[in-house]
Amino acid sequence: AQSVSQHNHHVILSEAASLELGCNYSYGGTVNLFWYVQYPGQHLQLLLKYFSGDPLVKGIKGFEAEFIKSKFSFNLRKPSVQWSDTAEYFCPLYNTDKLIFGTGTRLQVFP
Amino acid sequence: GAVVSQHPSRVICKSGTSVKIECRSLDFQATTMFWYRQFPKQSLMLMATSNEGSKATYEQGVEKDKFLINHASLTLSTLTVTSAHPEDSSFYICSASEVSGIWGDTQYFGPGTRLTVL
Numbered sequence: 001a002q003s004v005s006q007h008n009h010h011v012i013l014s015e016a017a018s019l020e021l022g023c024n025y026s027y028g029g030t031v032n033l034f035w036y037v038q039y040p041g042q043h044l045q046l047l048l049k050y051f052s053g054d055p056l057v058k059g060i061k062g063f064e065a066e067f068i069k070s071k072f073s074f075n076l077r078k079p080s081v082q083w084s085d086t087a088e089y090f091c092p093l094y095n096t097d098k099l100i101f102g103t104g105t106r107l108q109v110f111p
Numbered sequence: 112g113a114v115v116s117q118h119p120s121r122v123i124c125k126s127g128t129s130v131k132i133e134c135r136s137l138d139f140q141a142t143t144m145f146w147y148r149q150f151p152k153q154s155l156m157l158m159a160t161s162n163e164g165s166k167a168t169y170e171q172g173v174e175k176d177k178f179l180i181n182h183a184s185l186t187l188s189t190l191t192v193t194s195a196h197p198e199d200s201s202f203y204i205c206s207a208s209e210v211s212g213i214w215g216d217t218q219y220f221g222p223g224t225r226l227t228v229l
Contacts, residue, residue: 034217036220042222043115043204043220043221043222043223044155044204044206044220045220046217046219049217090154090155092155097143097160098145098157098160099145099155099157099206099218100157101154101155101156101157102154103153103154104153104154106152
């Protein structure tokens with residue numbers, strides 16, 4: 001069965017630090033991958049998505065993610081985080097008309 | 112673009128009553144809408160997938176008689192929690208996929224509905 005694993009459950013950073021959030025999936029076929037962000041009290045918003053093509057995907061707000069097929073990974077990166085990046089981050093896998101979510105990563109950024 | 116709304120944002124009800132939650136796609140047509148449940152500090156659990164004009168497909172373990180889903184139009188889906196009990200208290204989130212285009216698989220999420228059953 002397909003699954004998504006986000007090993008970093010809670011990440012704490014200072015402003016300007018670099019960010020990398022891990023996301024691994026288990027599925028052998030073609031994958032569509034997403035990163036969503038959920039700011040406190042708000043709805044999930046799409047950060048970026050990968051369907052095919054260039055494995056390095058640029059998203060909104062300075063985020064990017066790299067799809068590495070051999071590692072079954074789709075890690076999210078940002079070179080310099082801001083306090084406003086404090087949120088919950090999810091990297092669901094899309095398969096057979098539905099999204100499969102992992103547990104999410106809570107990011108806290110301190111000024 | 113791609114805005115999804117939910118109503119109400121919060122609802123408190125007595126045990127045994129039914130509650131209806133609406134999910135609307137405001138600026139696009141959604142052939143498919145999804146209903147999730149999110150537990151505190153946990154991820155989203157897909158409850159069911161609904162396609163306009165047809166019966167919803169429920170995930171394993173979700174009671175279809177308890178969580179009634181109707182997708183009557185391309186912009187509206189409703190979730191009715193029947194005979195609600197305290198264990199049904201949760202955060203319910205809907206999402207919608209656009210009709211066509213290469214990004215047709217992208218889901219846009221609503222703000223969620225906090226249900227509290229007393």
